[in-house]
Amino acid sequence: MSEQKSFHMSPEEFRRQGHAVVDWIADYQSRVESFPVLSRVQPGEIRSQLPAAAPERGEGFEQILGDMERVVLPGITHWQSPNFYAYFPANASGPAILGDLLSAGLGVQGMLWSTSPACTEVETRVLDWLVPMLGLPEKFLSTGSGGGVIQDTASSASLCALLAARERTTGFASNRKGCDGRLVAYCSTQTHSSIEKAMKIAGMGSDNLRHIEVDENFAMRPEALARQIELDMKAGLVPCFVCATVGTTSSNAVDPVREIGRICRERKLWLHVDSAMSGTAALCPEFRFINDGVELADSYTFNPHKWMFTNFDCNVFYVAERKHLIETLSILPEYLRNQATESGAVIDYRDWHIQLGRRFRSLKLWFVIRHYGIEGLQHHIREHVRLAQEFAGWVRGDSRFELAAPAQLNLVCFRLRAGEHTNQDQANQDRANQALMERLNNSGDLYLTHTKLDGKVTLRFCVGQTNTQARHVERAWERIQEEAGRV
Amino acid sequence: MSEQKSFHMSPEEFRRQGHAVVDWIADYQSRVESFPVLSRVQPGEIRSQLPAAAPERGEGFEQILGDMERVVLPGITHWQSPNFYAYFPANASGPAILGDLLSAGLGVQGMLWSTSPACTEVETRVLDWLVPMLGLPEKFLSTGSGGGVIQDTASSASLCALLAARERTTGFASNRKGCDGRLVAYCSTQTHSSIEKAMKIAGMGSDNLRHIEVDENFAMRPEALARQIELDMKAGLVPCFVCATVGTTSSNAVDPVREIGRICRERKLWLHVDSAMSGTAALCPEFRFINDGVELADSYTFNPHKWMFTNFDCNVFYVAERKHLIETLSILPEYLRNQATESGAVIDYRDWHIQLGRRFRSLKLWFVIRHYGIEGLQHHIREHVRLAQEFAGWVRGDSRFELAAPAQLNLVCFRLRAGEHTNQDQANQDRANQALMERLNNSGDLYLTHTKLDGKVTLRFCVGQTNTQARHVERAWERIQEEAGRV
Numbered sequence: 001m002s003e004q005k006s007f008h009m010s011p012e013e014f015r016r017q018g019h020a021v022v023d024w025i026a027d028y029q030s031r032v033e034s035f036p037v038l039s040r041v042q043p044g045e046i047r048s049q050l051p052a053a054a055p056e057r058g059e060g061f062e063q064i065l066g067d068m069e070r071v072v073l074p075g076i077t078h079w080q081s082p083n084f085y086a087y088f089p090a091n092a093s094g095p096a097i098l099g100d101l102l103s104a105g106l107g108v109q110g111m112l113w114s115t116s117p118a119c120t121e122v123e124t125r126v127l128d129w130l131v132p133m134l135g136l137p138e139k140f141l142s143t144g145s146g147g148g149v150i151q152d153t154a155s156s157a158s159l160c161a162l163l164a165a166r167e168r169t170t171g172f173a174s175n176r177k178g179c180d181g182r183l184v185a186y187c188s189t190q191t192h193s194s195i196e197k198a199m200k201i202a203g204m205g206s207d208n209l210r211h212i213e214v215d216e217n218f219a220m221r222p223e224a225l226a227r228q229i230e231l232d233m234k235a236g237l238v239p240c241f242v243c244a245t246v247g248t249t250s251s252n253a254v255d256p257v258r259e260i261g262r263i264c265r266e267r268k269l270w271l272h273v274d275s276a277m278s279g280t281a282a283l284c285p286e287f288r289f290i291n292d293g294v295e296l297a298d299s300y301t302f303n304p305h306k307w308m309f310t311n312f313d314c315n316v317f318y319v320a321e322r323k324h325l326i327e328t329l330s331i332l333p334e335y336l337r338n339q340a341t342e343s344g345a346v347i348d349y350r351d352w353h354i355q356l357g358r359r360f361r362s363l364k365l366w367f368v369i370r371h372y373g374i375e376g377l378q379h380h381i382r383e384h385v386r387l388a389q390e391f392a393g394w395v396r397g398d399s400r401f402e403l404a405a406p407a408q409l410n411l412v413c414f415r416l417r418a419g420e421h422t423n424q425d426q427a428n429q430d431r432a433n434q435a436l437m438e439r440l441n442n443s444g445d446l447y448l449t450h451t452k453l454d455g456k457v458t459l460r461f462c463v464g465q466t467n468t469q470a471r472h473v474e475r476a477w478e479r480i481q482e483e484a485g486r487v
Numbered sequence: 488m489s490e491q492k493s494f495h496m497s498p499e500e501f502r503r504q505g506h507a508v509v510d511w512i513a514d515y516q517s518r519v520e521s522f523p524v525l526s527r528v529q530p531g532e533i534r535s536q537l538p539a540a541a542p543e544r545g546e547g548f549e550q551i552l553g554d555m556e557r558v559v560l561p562g563i564t565h566w567q568s569p570n571f572y573a574y575f576p577a578n579a580s581g582p583a584i585l586g587d588l589l590s591a592g593l594g595v596q597g598m599l600w601s602t603s604p605a606c607t608e609v610e611t612r613v614l615d616w617l618v619p620m621l622g623l624p625e626k627f628l629s630t631g632s633g634g635g636v637i638q639d640t641a642s643s644a645s646l647c648a649l650l651a652a653r654e655r656t657t658g659f660a661s662n663r664k665g666c667d668g669r670l671v672a673y674c675s676t677q678t679h680s681s682i683e684k685a686m687k688i689a690g691m692g693s694d695n696l697r698h699i700e701v702d703e704n705f706a707m708r709p710e711a712l713a714r715q716i717e718l719d720m721k722a723g724l725v726p727c728f729v730c731a732t733v734g735t736t737s738s739n740a741v742d743p744v745r746e747i748g749r750i751c752r753e754r755k756l757w758l759h760v761d762s763a764m765s766g767t768a769a770l771c772p773e774f775r776f777i778n779d780g781v782e783l784a785d786s787y788t789f790n791p792h793k794w795m796f797t798n799f800d801c802n803v804f805y806v807a808e809r810k811h812l813i814e815t816l817s818i819l820p821e822y823l824r825n826q827a828t829e830s831g832a833v834i835d836y837r838d839w840h841i842q843l844g845r846r847f848r849s850l851k852l853w854f855v856i857r858h859y860g861i862e863g864l865q866h867h868i869r870e871h872v873r874l875a876q877e878f879a880g881w882v883r884g885d886s887r888f889e890l891a892a893p894a895q896l897n898l899v900c901f902r903l904r905a906g907e908h909t910n911q912d913q914a915n916q917d918r919a920n921q922a923l924m925e926r927l928n929n930s931g932d933l934y935l936t937h938t939k940l941d942g943k944v945t946l947r948f949c950v951g952q953t954n955t956q957a958r959h960v961e962r963a964w965e966r967i968q969e970e971a972g973r974v
Contacts, residue, residue: 079596097588104583
């Protein structure tokens with residue numbers, strides 16, 4: 001009786017509708033340039049097109065898919081457009097999408113080795129591959145005392161690094177007794193906001209995060225770091241963690257990891273290196289200067305889901321001593337006990353992050369590396385850097401503009417100069433740059449975002465979208481020049 | 488020049504390979520019953536089949552997809568097999584897989600409303616749909632003071648609830664100054680281990696989590712809770728948070744939320760309700776008794792990725808007062824500032840969870856609800872409960888077995904009795920049940936897991952996999968009877 005009625009989609013129906021969805025995505029890829037990059041809808045516009053209540057009876061899949069075009073697309077800001085230069089990229093690619101699709105189709109949970117051994121072992125192997133690919137220190141290999149894990153985002157990875165540092169420093173006492181308000185952590189004024197958020201989450205308090213000053217290139221001043229650590233120690237506080245950034249969000253500045261690392265070693269502080277976007281550049285030997293000193297780090301993170309053509313979410317997090325991380329986050333209730341875990345011969349990744357459950361995320365990363373090969377990945381990274389450098393040269397050659405920070409890799413920070421177009425007045429200059437950005441973004445032709453550097457509104461132009469080519473960057477520069485003439 | 492060479496998969500190649508992947512998954516769905524449910528590989532077996540280093544040159548997609556069969560499948564424990572009764576289910580379904588695929592294809596970031604308005608607004612609307620669908624209190628609607636957000640897992644959602652409770656209690660001071668070791672939280676001896684993990688992460692300390700005793704049905708004793716709170720207050724500690732569970736992991740026990748809620752109201756403690764698996768049952772009015780008292784909760788969480796046919800990860804988290812959650816987790820660096828955010832007219836979900844970045848996860852949930860309709864979801868939930876109840880009846884009718892806990896919904900906890908098959912000795916009984924489980928799991932015919940209840944090894948049989956039908960449950964019972972005769 002119960003066998004007769006089912007509302008499930010049968011395998012044959014899945015095959016048919018799955019082909020339709022794949023076709024929809026292939027068509028989307030072909031026409032993505034035709035959409036305004038930044039969505040033009042007003043707040044509430046998408047929501048108002050959805051019924052107020054869920055349907056009592058199921059709807060046909062054609063109708064559901066039809067709403068992608070009618071309801072969803074107008075509300076999309078097209079991160080996969082080659083004209084996307086905002087924030088940092090969040091790249092998709094064919095092999096990544098298909099790896100992710102297989103992960104969804106298999107629908108396995110990788111919380112324990114035993115709940116799908118392949119989910120753990122492919123991940124471990126592929127993250128070991130990445131260590132030499134990026135020229136990272138061997139201590140991050142799973143075959144030694146360290147190892148890597150895929151997390152959702154760099155925010156989560158950095159939180160885990162902070163927690164492991166907290167516990168290593170207190171001899172795992174804060175895990176049991178809670179924090180006491182005396183632990184101190186360090187980053188620069190340019191460090192990503194996720195570190196401040198992590199300080200709050202970890203019960204360490206944002207007041208106990210020191211934002212160390214930066215030099216003229218927006219990189220942390222190690223002597224200022226050392227000075228602040230001394231001050232805090234004299235005040236009876238307990239320094240425990242430093243976050244160095246390789247490629248800051250605002251300007252892609254690279255902190256002096258080697259000098260920071262020496263300071264951390266001397267004082268037994270945990271050094272975490274956040275290379276969320278720029279880490280990918282190290283695929284090319286000529287850009288590996290960014291990793292100078294990383295062998296002094298206790299943990300390191302970068303996001304293949306930014307610049308490495310691997311769909312979000314796919315953050316990679318390495319630790320030099322996995323035992324610290326595992327002891328910090330380990331739980332083993334009776335209902336998770338199993339022979340493989342007790343044998344000690346396997347990795348149970350649930351003890352490497354906040355969450356218990358986990359998808360088979362390594363499939364997409366494995367597919368990307370195999371599809372492109374090291375050669376293909378290097379080719380596209382080089383090309384993005386080349387295009388960004390060319391763009392920086394055009395900015396330098398136009399007297400209306402100035403570069404706001406060194407453009408070392410694929411991010412160019414620039415602004416309209418004060419004076420010629422304004423009253424030499426800072427507020428006016430800021431308004432002009434803001435206006436330029438809004439004109440460009442509202443045109444739909446490209447999308448870029450801003451930051452403040454030295455207190456001034458600065459436009460960020462990040463070349464890293466999967467499909468961005470020379471013609472897109474050339475056209476973007478034309479449009480910037482045009483609109484600059486109008487503000 | 489740069490236009491000529493590309494290693495990317497073209498839209499046409501994506502279409503071709505995408506069809507092949509969809510076909511692979513449809514075939515997998517058709518043959519999933521033919522695999523042993525629990526993977527039989529040994530530690531290291533999958534890893535040893537992968538090359539030690541990444542390929543220099545890209546490989547053909549046929550070769551990559553071929554390794555799914557050759558390398559990956561033997562290492563899969565088949566969560567999508569209808570013979571999967573272990574842990575709690577992590578269900579996939581056709582519409583969910585395809586919604587997820589579209590999310591990957593669009594590849595948008597929903598950290599801010601402006602970075603893809605549809606990603607935020609579909610989510611808000613669909614989570615508002617679920618409030619009346621589950622008979623939850625109106626205060627969880629986004630149209631009032633509350634609202635819902637999709638998180639990855641209940642672990643993360645419960646951590647956010649604990650953090651918001653911590654901050655509400657301290658007037659948002661611990662966010663700034665860190666914790667001081669005096670905040671206390673409460674759960675039962677049966678509460679999921681994620682709460683203890685959250686206490687560690689939040690810097691509150693696992694020693695400050697009180698595991699309140701349970702009654703004969705494994706539900707929290709509210710009088711014991713009230714007593715412990717009084718004790719802690721007298722000791723100068725600061726009680727701030729209670730987690731009540733609707734459907735515990737070990738036995739699906741339902742804590743008395745209404746009585747716990749009254750205690751929390753009187754003493755101004757934050758009440759969080761974790762209904763990760765069982766929450767879905769409330770789709771059927773006849774099972775809504777589990778939500779009695781939920782109107783007293785400050786937050787509530789359940790996992791459509793468990794029993795609601797929506798691929799992992801998809802946790803739903805509601806709060807009654809979103810301002811507490813947002814004030815706890817909010818960050819706004821310059822590079823994330825934008826007009827829509829400043830207008831206050833939009834939701835920026837980045838302030839509702841740990842991570843900054845986020846996928847378009849509501850697509851799959853929206854697709855599932857529309858594909859099945861309320862009617863279809865109710866049908867399958869009812870059917871699962873009916874089958875579990877039938878199974879519980881068979882256990883009751885076989886003198887070799889005993890039920891270890893009331894089977895209220897779709898989880899049946901049972902064990903071989905002591906005595907007849909053993910020396911009345913607890914260790915022997917445990918060994919017999921462990922042996923029974925291992926024989927069943929090693930046979931590949933089904934997969935179930937254990938827990939301990941009243942200190943005794945107990946087998947858990949959870950009926951909730953998308954495709955489990957009467958014939959599967961009947962066959963499972965036959966196999967259990969057979970193997971019971973052999974231990």
